[in-house]
Amino acid sequence: MSQRHATSEKSKTKNSSSPTNLNDEPRYCICQKREDELNEDDNDFMIECDGCNGWFHGKCIDLSDRIADDIEKYFCHECSKQHGSSIFKQRKNQHRRDYSDANADNKPTQSGTPDFINKLKRRIFPGCESVVTRLKGNHLTPEYLATYGFTQPILISNRDGLDMTLPNRTITLAEIRDAVGQDRFIDIIDCEKQVTYKMNLNDYIEYYENFERSKIYNVLSLEISNTKLGEQVVTPKIVRDISWATIGVWPIKKPDDEEIDSNEILKKSTWPLQTPLLKKKRRPVSSTDTDQSEDEQFGTSDSNNFENFERPEVAKYCLLSPQSSYTDFHVDFGGSSVWYSVVRGEKIFYIIEPTDENLQKYAEWSGSPTESEVFLGDNVSHCYKMHLREENTILIPPGWIHAVYTVTDSLVFGGNFLQSMGVDMQLRIYELERFAQVPNKFQFPLFETFHWYAAKTFYEELKECNESNSSIINPITQHACESILHYMSKWVSADKRYQTRNRSIIPKGINCEKILRDLARELDIAKLNYVSSQISLSIHDESYKDINSSSNDTNFSLIPSESNTDINEIHDNNELLEGIADGGLASFVKSSSINEDYYQPSKETKTKREHSSSEKKISTKKSKSSTDIEKKLTKKIKTEDPTSSSSNRKKLLTTAATQPKTPSSSNNPPGISTNKKRVSSSIPKKLSSKDRLGKILKIANTIKSRGGILT
Incomplete structure (x- = not known):
């Protein structure tokens, strides 16, 4: 049987020739259990005695796995009488996780080791001001996040306005132990080896309060929701306002269905409906449960239906970190968001923005066999340093890559949560975890x-x-x-x-x-x-603009009256503007005779100009008669309405200019209505008044289509 932790990585496996009868299988240890009776769920292991070659269960000999890993030679109780006590490994280097490696001089430095920490403290990183938002607690609201987004870490210098409750900074480890339960086993991380072990909380407190620590054990996963200590912690209001666990995305249990556990703490159950078949005791969910389980993994389906699960509790963690603790670069499980508040001590975060490029480099780095020998911050364009002190609270959005160094002994409360603004990154990180085959224990x-x-x-x-x-x-x-x-x-x-x-x-x-x-x-x-509403709104706005544009185009009271000659010139120019070719201004300028025919006209050009001049003379004679008619009409209008104002004239002209051309309207004075109308129609209403280039192109195209020349 393979042992999880043992001296010199020795392992015990079944021999293929072993008897098939269970009674014939060899028995080990002082308990005389068979090999298949080892309980992996209890974190049990076996270690071989270097004296008698016998195998012993760690629990049976009261030996923890974290200590077994540091033993060079183990001697059982009987063999120790002859060979003496077990021999522990001796430190041979300061830069490798295997500190007993005597041939490590030419090997790279690994993260978490004493040499690594010393070098890290001397390194210079850019400040985090450009990627971290600083806010006051009362400004951090769902409305603020909806407006400005939640894509950068948010740092709050103190707890004022956050509407959260935490234990006082004077709380002792003994009080924490009593509020959580001294018999509780917790996960600890050996920071030098970056290996996780199990440890009794009471033993950990004893270790923590010892000033001569030979190891650095970091506690990052002590979840306290269903404990008395958890009652003293109220998460920030902004977290309660956006977390799926508290806004009803995961159904909240009805008050009538609440249960009380052995510690008389109200348990937060989540499934509001129960059938008589499902009135069994609910099974708590931890991070060791898997989402991608096979049918056989859960055994019988009746006792493991979804309704027997409670909502996972990951919102309240108590973090106990000795000085010089280091957690290498990581993304919080499932791309979840993080709230993190320092009660006492100091922390330094090394943060990397979750760009596509950085996430790709993170995935490659985390799957590399040399991960421990490479500082990820050296592989990205920017790795920022963020210093957290007492009373500081940080909210970290989904996907941010970060490492953490503990400056002094620290007590921190924090938690993880899923939220609607981070769905894309949450699912993206989950895909990365699945691809990297991250153990279920370390998934959300x-x-x-x-x-x-x-x-x-x-x-x-x-x-x-x-x-x-x-x-x-x-x-x-x-x-x-x-x-x-x-x-x-x-x-x-x-x-x-x-x-x-x-x-x-x-x-x-x-x-x-x-x-x-x-x-x-x-x-x-x-x-x-x-989209339909936007189109309707756009049409309404466009119609409103057209009305205003039409009024502006026909406001002739502000235009000085022209002489008959000016009107005729406008009339002639309009005729020239109506016929420019579709080739546009550039093609027209290129093909026009502006450089030759105009200044050195050919015979054909001279003939055209003479013909045009004779037409203008005839037009002038006609315009004189029309002018006489116009004067008589004007006198008649003044006689009939002596109080007529320019506003009435404006209204009249506006109406005339906007009416479609009919036979009856052809009798209007040409210098007042018809010509004015043609001037305004030369500029399309859809063109902005500021779009001078558009007007020039339109005029030039009209000239070209009429065979005119650009002067």
Whole structure:
């Protein structure tokens, strides 16, 4: 049997020739258990005695795995009488995780080691001002995040305005132990080896309070939600306002269904409906549960249906970090967002923005066999330094890559949460975790379940808006839905048995394929409603602009009256403007005779000009008679309405200019209505008054089409 932790990486495996009868199998240890009776869930292991070659369970000989890893030669109780006590490894280097390696001089420095920490403290990093937003607590609201987004870390210097509650900085480790339970086993990280072990909380407190520490054990995963210590912690209001765990994305249990555990702490259950068949005791969920479980993993389906799970608790963690603790670069599980508040001590974050390039480099780095020998910050364009002190609170958005160094002994409270503004990054990080085959223990518990609940919530929100004929679509909802459809459709399409295979994590009443189809349909309807409303609004605005433009174009009271000659020239120019070719201004200038014919006219050109001159003379004679008619008409108008004002004239001219040309309107005075109309019509209403180039092109095209010349 392979041992999890043992001296010199020795392992014990079954011999293929071993007897098949269980009674004939060899027994080990002082307990005389068979090999198959080892309990991996209890973190048990076996170690070989270098004296008698016997194998012993760690629990049976009261030996922890973290200590067993540091033993060079182990002697059991009987052999120690002859060979003496077990021999521990001696430190031979300061820069390798295997500190007993005597041949490590030419090997690279590994992260977490004493040499690495010393070099890290001397390094210079750019400040975080350009990528971290500083706010006051009372300014941090859902409305602020909806307006400015949540894509950069947000640093709050003190807790004022955050509406959160934390234990006082004077709280002792003994008080923490009593509030959590002294018999509780916790995960600790050996910072030099970057290996996780189990340790009794009481033993850890004893280690922490010892000033002569030979090891650096960091506690990062002590979840306290269902403890008395958890009652003293209230997460920031902004977290409660956006976290899926508290806004109802995961259904909140009805008050009548609340249960009280052995510590008389109210447990937050999540499934509001129970059938008589499901009245069994609920099984707590931890990060060791998997989303991608096979049917056989859960055994009988009756006791492991989804309804037997409680909502995962990851919102309240107590972090205990000795000085010089180091956590290498990572992204919080499932791309979850983080709240993090320092009660005492100091922390330094080394943060990397989650750009496409940086995430790709992170994925390559985390999967590399030389990961421990490479500082990720050296592989990216920018790695920023952020210093946190007592009373500081930081909110970290999804996907941000960060490493953490502890300056002094620190006590921190924090937690993780999923939220609607980070759906795309959450699903993206989850895909990276699956691709990298991250152990289930280090994934966000029931991550897929949370997102199926979210899909249902977004569907119901869109459906309600569509049924009320709302033309407003929340951009956060839209982006979240698009990401859900993109990524979660892959889960279903990649595995035809997805619904059946994952029945233990899919909420009752949710058909995965159907909810995705329904969500896509409602999203399309919402988009269509929004686009339709925008088109209607645009048409209304355009009509309003056209009316104003028409009024401005026909405001002739501000235009001085022209002489008969000016009117005739305008008339002639308009005729020239109406016929420019479609080739545009550039082609017209290129093909025109502006450089030759105008200054050195040919015979044909002279003939055309003479003909044009004779036509102008005839036109002048006609205009004189029309002018006489105009004068008589004007006198008649003044006689009939002596109080007529320029505003009335403006109204009249506006009406005439905007009316379609009819036979009756041809009798209007040509110098007043007809010619004015033609001037205004030479500039299309759709062209902006500021678009001078558009006007020039239009005029030039008209000239070209009439065979005119550009002068």
